[in-house]
Amino acid sequence: xxEAIKTDVLIIGAGPCxxxxxxxxxxxxxxxxxxDILDKIGGQCAELYPEKPIYDIPGIPMVTGQGLTEALxxxxxxFNPTFHLNEMVQTVEKIGDPLFRCTTDAGTVFEAKxxxxxxxxxxxQPKRPPVPGIxxxxxxxxxxxxxxxxxxxxxxxxxxxxxxxxxxxxxxLQPIAKRVTLLHRRDDFRAAPHSVEQMRKLVAEGKMDLKxxxxxxxxxxxxxxxxxxxxxxxxAMSTVSCDTILPFFGLxxxxxxxxxxxxxxxxxxxxxxxxxxETNVPGIFAIGDINTYPGKLxxxxxxxxxxxLMAQKASRYVFPDKRVVFQYTTSSSSLQKKLGVN
Ligand code: FAD
Numbered sequence: 001x002x003e004a005i006k007t008d009v010l011i012i013g014a015g016p017c018x019x020x021x022x023x024x025x026x027x028x029x030x031x032x033x034x035x036d037i038l039d040k041i042g043g044q045c046a047e048l049y050p051e052k053p054i055y056d057i058p059g060i061p062m063v064t065g066q067g068l069t070e071a072l073x074x075x076x077x078x079f080n081p082t083f084h085l086n087e088m089v090q091t092v093e094k095i096g097d098p099l100f101r102c103t104t105d106a107g108t109v110f111e112a113k114x115x116x117x118x119x120x121x122x123x124x125q126p127k128r129p130p131v132p133g134i135x136x137x138x139x140x141x142x143x144x145x146x147x148x149x150x151x152x153x154x155x156x157x158x159x160x161x162x163x164x165x166x167x168x169x170x171x172x173l174q175p176i177a178k179r180v181t182l183l184h185r186r187d188d189f190r191a192a193p194h195s196v197e198q199m200r201k202l203v204a205e206g207k208m209d210l211k212x213x214x215x216x217x218x219x220x221x222x223x224x225x226x227x228x229x230x231x232x233x234x235x236a237m238s239t240v241s242c243d244t245i246l247p248f249f250g251l252x253x254x255x256x257x258x259x260x261x262x263x264x265x266x267x268x269x270x271x272x273x274x275x276x277x278e279t280n281v282p283g284i285f286a287i288g289d290i291n292t293y294p295g296k297l298x299x300x301x302x303x304x305x306x307x308x309l310m311a312q313k314a315s316r317y318v319f320p321d322k323r324v325v326f327q328y329t330t331s332s333s334s335l336q337k338k339l340g341v342n
Contacts, residue, residue, distance in 0.1 A: 002107055007033045007082075008318045010102055010112035012089045012258075015043020017288030017303030018118035019072040024311035025116075026079030027335055030318050033112070034081055035104055037088040037123045039145070042069030044120060044289075045300075047251065058301055068300070078340045084108055086147055088123055092261040098283025098317055106147075114314045117263070117270060117279070117286040118303070123256035127249040129160065131215050141225035142245045146173070154178050158228055158240050160215060161248035167191035169246060171198055174208050181209040181240050183230060211240065218245075258290070266292055276313035277306045283317050285310045 009025055011018045014036035022032050040046050045054075045065035053062045063071065087104040092115065095101045102110045126144030128134060134142055146152070146169055153176045159166055162184035168191075174180045182199060189196045202208045217229040219239065227239045255268045263270055263279040269292035270279055277285050287310055288303035296302065315324050329335050336342030 002109055004101065004109040004111040005033060006111045007031050008112065009033075009114045009116060009314060010035065010089075010100070010110045011116045011118055012102075013043060013118035013120055013288070013290075014038075014041045014083060014085070015118060015120050015288060015303075016045055016068060016072060016300045017120075017307060018043070018116070019069070019076060020304045021116055021118060021287060021307035021310065022076040022079055022081045023072075024308045025314060026076065026081075027329070027338060028311050028315040028324060029338075030114075030311070030314065032079065032081045033084065033110060035084045035087050035089050035102075035108075035110075037086070037125075039086050041073065041083060041085070042066065045069050047124060054300070056299065056301065078338060086145065088257065090257045092284075094262070094281070094283075098281075100283065113283070113318050115284045116310060116314070117258060117261075117284065117290055118288045118307075119256075119258050120289040121253035121255075122258060122268070122290070123254060124251040125254050125256065126247070127252050129215065129247045129249050131218060133218055137218060137220065137223055137225050137245070140223035141220065141243060142247065144247060146246065149173060149176065152177055152244060152246075155244045156242045157181070158183060158215075158242035158245045159248070160184070160245065162186070162189040162191065163248060163250065164191045164195065165248040166246075167195040167199055169248070170208070171195060171202075174202060179208070181211055181242065183211045183213060183215065183228075183240070185212070185214050186233070187212050211238075213238075215245070215247075275309065277310045278313060285314065 008030040009032045011034040014034045025032050046069045050066035087106045089102050090105050091103045093101045100112050100115045152173050155177050157177045157180045159170050160183045170182045203210045213230045213232040215228045216231045219227040227241045230238050230240050263281050270286035272286050272291045274293050277287050279286050287306040289298045327335050
């Protein structure tokens with residue numbers, strides 16, 4: 001086990017509510033690490049609707065999902081939080097009063113005095129393509145995310161999909177792979193036009209292959225892939241030689257490991273009290289879309305309010321001997337100093 005990263009607060013989920021919680025915790029001097037399964041910051045705003053306008057953020061008449069994420073990142077900058085992306089918190093163990101040990105699927109270990117679950121609708125997980133027997137190759141020859149590009153150097157890659165992820169990874173991995181074949185069910189791509197143009201140029205130059213059709217079966221044994229059977233749109237079958245498949249069929253949200261952390265759940269949501277947003281486990285809080293209480297609205301502004309109240313109670317666990325004095329950012333020189341504006 002790697003050496004534990006010790007922190008005051010660990011936030012699980014770097015969506016808008018997890019991000020604003022960094023600000024509220026920071027004003028009260030708490031150090032924060034955040035973990036997110038996605039390769040980017042911003043949760044649903046960044047993953048599901050980066051370019052869509054949001055009209056109900058208080059004081060901001062219109063901002064896109066990505067715009068809000070960037071504004072929140074700017075706002076939390078003074079507190080210098082550490083992000084651990086591409087990692088899913090898998091286990092949570094209570095080891096003190098309160099003190100929690102959390103482990104991610106990448107083997108990172110945290111010891112945190114306070115845990116804030118800001119996991120939204122749960123973890124984003126890749127959709128598995130309907131190919132018989134694909135499970136036997138997952139983790140050895142089939143991968144749903146690129147964590148380290150080097151892993152794919154010299155590989156014969158079959159990338160499946162027509163969105164931004166499929167096209168971005170085609171372009172990024174083509175220079176280091178032995179050969180890349182991109183497979184999509186039709187010759188029309190949802191990805192950014194510029195990426196599609198670049199891909200078509202590589203195909204025209206003979207530097208990669210493009211096939212139209214769907215994977216119907218896999219050839220190989222013991223998790224080692226040799227090829228994929230592909231059915232073209234005209235019904236013709238062919239075999240694509242490959243040792244690795246990267247399917248990018250989008251993401252779905254599942255409650256995931258949150259269900260195993262010992263916090264009470266109601267219909268896959270975490271019930272909390274509205275004074276502090278603490279769960280049934282002292283020291284573990286739940287804010288944003290993942291929590292439930294009478295009258296809950298799954299709005300970003302609700303999660304912001306929840307983060308502010310959560311931070312007050314969290315501070316009592318992190319600094320048991322310190323009295324929290326309520327202050328305004330407008331008039332408190334000590335808060336302004338923390339924000340670097342005074
Ligand atoms: P999320 O944004 O869901 O972020 C949670 C994060 O936690 C995710 O990134 C996930 O990967 C991560 N995570 C989960 N489990 C784990 C784990 N075990 N380990 C590591 N990471 C984990 N709200 C509004 O207020 N106004 C709007 O106009 C609006 N429009 C919307 C439009 C669309 C199309 C959608 C889908 C939603 C909209 N919403 C809107 C809702 C809003 O996006 C959510 O309320 C908000 O994103 C909730 O924020 P959150 O931080 O709680 O969770």
